[in-house]
Amino acid sequence: MTTSLLIRKLPEDVKETLAKAAKANGRSTEAQARSVLEEFAASWVEQPKESMYDFFTRIREEVLEGGIDEDEFQPMPRDKNEQPRPVDFE
Template structure:
């Protein structure tokens, strides 16, 4: 599925730079704008997916195969009780 996108109030200098980039890449201004949007979207989706799972992935990486390790339990998230933050245990 394809769709059209209308961008209003685009500053002239932005349009001119986009046209310059298009000429440098042998594309139309429309094709250059499409490429910029596609690249941005792909990057944003990739980074968003990484950020969303970052801590969960670290936890999985640290705990895999360490079930017998005495420190493994300290890596597991502890449930929060009530509205107050849990207490910090100083050793």
């Protein structure tokens, strides 16, 4: 089954870039947009979902690689009565 998709307020520079890519690939702008969306959807499904541990580990590594000293990268002190904010993962 196929469906139509209308994209409103697409920035002009994005539209121009899409048109240039379409011309370079010998496609219509519509076919190029379809290809970009299909490739994105396929890669989204294939990539494993990152666990929260992996997410925070990656952030820590990137921060430390960016020049932050290990001693500077410590949890902020918390009031004993303060509760962590709830996080919505969806």
